[in-house]
Amino acid sequence: MFRLRIVPVEKGFFELFELASSNMLEAAKLLEHLASDYEEPERKVGRITEREHQGDTITHEIIAKLNSTFVTPFDREDIHRLTSAIDDVVDNIEAAADIMLICRVEQPTEDVRKFAEIIVKCAEQIHEAIPLLRHRQKMKGILTSCIEINRLENQADRINRAALIALFASPSDPLDVVRWRDIYGQLENAVDRCEDVADALQAMVMKHA
Amino acid sequence: MFRLRIVPVEKGFFELFELASSNMLEAAKLLEHLASDYEEPERKVGRITEREHQGDTITHEIIAKLNSTFVTPFDREDIHRLTSAIDDVVDNIEAAADIMLICRVEQPTEDVRKFAEIIVKCAEQIHEAIPLLRHRQKMKGILTSCIEINRLENQADRINRAALIALFASPSDPLDVVRWRDIYGQLENAVDRCEDVADALQAMVMKHA
Amino acid sequence: MFRLRIVPVEKGFFELFELASSNMLEAAKLLEHLASDYEEPERKVGRITEREHQGDTITHEIIAKLNSTFVTPFDREDIHRLTSAIDDVVDNIEAAADIMLICRVEQPTEDVRKFAEIIVKCAEQIHEAIPLLRHRQKMKGILTSCIEINRLENQADRINRAALIALFASPSDPLDVVRWRDIYGQLENAVDRCEDVADALQAMVMKHA
Numbered sequence: 001m002f003r004l005r006i007v008p009v010e011k012g013f014f015e016l017f018e019l020a021s022s023n024m025l026e027a028a029k030l031l032e033h034l035a036s037d038y039e040e041p042e043r044k045v046g047r048i049t050e051r052e053h054q055g056d057t058i059t060h061e062i063i064a065k066l067n068s069t070f071v072t073p074f075d076r077e078d079i080h081r082l083t084s085a086i087d088d089v090v091d092n093i094e095a096a097a098d099i100m101l102i103c104r105v106e107q108p109t110e111d112v113r114k115f116a117e118i119i120v121k122c123a124e125q126i127h128e129a130i131p132l133l134r135h136r137q138k139m140k141g142i143l144t145s146c147i148e149i150n151r152l153e154n155q156a157d158r159i160n161r162a163a164l165i166a167l168f169a170s171p172s173d174p175l176d177v178v179r180w181r182d183i184y185g186q187l188e189n190a191v192d193r194c195e196d197v198a199d200a201l202q203a204m205v206m207k208h209a
Numbered sequence: 210m211f212r213l214r215i216v217p218v219e220k221g222f223f224e225l226f227e228l229a230s231s232n233m234l235e236a237a238k239l240l241e242h243l244a245s246d247y248e249e250p251e252r253k254v255g256r257i258t259e260r261e262h263q264g265d266t267i268t269h270e271i272i273a274k275l276n277s278t279f280v281t282p283f284d285r286e287d288i289h290r291l292t293s294a295i296d297d298v299v300d301n302i303e304a305a306a307d308i309m310l311i312c313r314v315e316q317p318t319e320d321v322r323k324f325a326e327i328i329v330k331c332a333e334q335i336h337e338a339i340p341l342l343r344h345r346q347k348m349k350g351i352l353t354s355c356i357e358i359n360r361l362e363n364q365a366d367r368i369n370r371a372a373l374i375a376l377f378a379s380p381s382d383p384l385d386v387v388r389w390r391d392i393y394g395q396l397e398n399a400v401d402r403c404e405d406v407a408d409a410l411q412a413m414v415m416k417h418a
Numbered sequence: 419m420f421r422l423r424i425v426p427v428e429k430g431f432f433e434l435f436e437l438a439s440s441n442m443l444e445a446a447k448l449l450e451h452l453a454s455d456y457e458e459p460e461r462k463v464g465r466i467t468e469r470e471h472q473g474d475t476i477t478h479e480i481i482a483k484l485n486s487t488f489v490t491p492f493d494r495e496d497i498h499r500l501t502s503a504i505d506d507v508v509d510n511i512e513a514a515a516d517i518m519l520i521c522r523v524e525q526p527t528e529d530v531r532k533f534a535e536i537i538v539k540c541a542e543q544i545h546e547a548i549p550l551l552r553h554r555q556k557m558k559g560i561l562t563s564c565i566e567i568n569r570l571e572n573q574a575d576r577i578n579r580a581a582l583i584a585l586f587a588s589p590s591d592p593l594d595v596v597r598w599r600d601i602y603g604q605l606e607n608a609v610d611r612c613e614d615v616a617d618a619l620q621a622m623v624m625k626h627a
Contacts (some may be wrong), residue, residue, distance in 0.1 A: 095521040161307070206276040
């Protein structure tokens with residue numbers, strides 16, 4: 001029994017999950033930086049796009065490993081779900097940053113900054129939770145992060161709602177409404193995808209802890 | 210064999226499903242009430258938000274039960290799918306109601322009322338179908354409700370299409386187009402989620418009837 | 419062993435998949451025709467709607483076969499996923515065509531034509547890949563189509579991004595922004611759903627090749 005466990009069947013997966021979450025946290029921080037200091041936005045969005053490409057590479061590596069590995073540390077569909085969810089967070093962070101370029105905003109609003117902060121906090125929670133997957137006896141600690149991410153998602157909902165109310169309350173330019181609804185919508189998507197990561201982690205904990 | 214079935218392993222699930230569908234039907238009726246009599250909308254939307262919170266509580270209870278129960282009356286993923294779909298219907302009803310507040314509509318249109326009626330009819334079908342899950346020999350009756358929900362969804366599609374055509378045909382104010390597209394879109398989402406419930410129910414019937 | 423394989427347990431599924439992909443390719447070509455020659459759009463969109471209904475019929479047939487067949491040539495959930503994804507492509511092609519009628523566009527833009535071309539190319543790749551499912555030793559050829567579809571999806575992303583940038587750069591009429599964002603968004607959805615088909619095919623190859 002003990003000798004069998006010496007074979008490091010699952011080792012690579014944990015490292016790849018940690019690489020993915022570290023890449024996601026980096027993307028979130030770049031978004032926060034963009035939102036708080038909107039100088040040279042093209043260059044800054046370009047750096048987030050690099051994170052997105054890096055995320056794709058890590059995702060493909062995990063999927064390839066999943067297909068070539070006979071014994072996996074978690075159910076295949078759970079590994080797939082976690083990996084896709086982290087990938088989606090990065091994609092949505094990139095889309096949220098890029099839509100500001102596309103819509104030619106002059107300055108992110110205070111609400112964009114609040115959203116970016118929440119996304120960083122969610123990414124930090126995920127990045128702290130992921131290494132706990134390695135240790136069955138520590139897995140329950142992941143649930144604390146999941147609860148916190150749910151709280152942050154509710155907070156993002158309230159920010160979005162207040163921002164939209166303000167937008168419709170004094171609509172100077174209809175195009176501004178279109179523009180900011182898009183931007184807030186993308187930012188909210190990024191937070192929602194963080195909640196998907198939390199759901200995937202929670203399912204893994206439930207089955208294994 | 211017979212003695213084993215006396216153990217009520219699954220009892221709680223059926224009751225929780227029925228609580229969830231009853232809560233969803235209540236939310237649908239509150240939406241219809243809001244659409245047909247748009248007085249004190251904040252208070253009325255507030256009551257729908259209460260249904261949404263109640264729905265969350267029921268959903269969490271089902272998921273917790275799923276994780277602590279060894280033998281479940283249906284496949285775990287089917288229970289999960291049904292529960293999430295009902296939860297999503299309530300979330301979308303709440304979002305549809307709330308967006309009218311956010312966009313500051315003065316009066317819901319006739320199309321909003323038609324949508325709300327369809328959502329109530331879908332919720333009634335689901336609420337009638339759910340108790341049939343308890344009786345393997347009655348499960349096929351669920352399929353009749355599923356067919357009716359599909360018909361209602363097609364009807365909602367046609368309402369949405371006609372409403373959008375009218376909106377683009379005489380666009381007095383571009384903001385109105387933005388506003389009503391959002392509202393109709395959310396209402397259509399609520400109907401689409403009812404169809405997801407029907408699909409989940411259908412999958413359960415197919416496996417067990 | 420050999421005699422067992424003579425029993426055509428799975429025969430119908432492959433034929434139905436091929437019918438579905440052929441119907442999808444036809445819908446894509448009708449969209450391209452609409453985009454390149456916008457005469458009598460109602461009639462042309464009507465023909466795409468016929469493809470959508472035909473797609474529904476084929477989808478229902480596959481699901482019914484899935485529920486009445488004991489031994490299926492692939493995992494049930496993979497068959498379900500592939501079938502839904504192809505159905506979604508056709509639905510999205512129809513929605514993209516119909517939104518042009520709804521929004522009352524006078525002429526599709528050059529970007530609509532580029533999108534339609536990409537959708538035809540994706541549909542051709544899928545239509546070529548599907549028959550390879552019949553032969554375990556040829557299945558790896560499907561991966562080549564999947565890679566090409568991924569490339570086409572990236573190309574569609576770039577077209578969408580450039581089109582939106584142009585739209586926000588010189589917004590004469592806010593309604594035009596609303597209108598074309600919708601249309602490009604639906605066209606992008608159609609391409610994204612082609613990528614879902616590719617993902618479903620890839621998962622089937624990974625398990626069986």
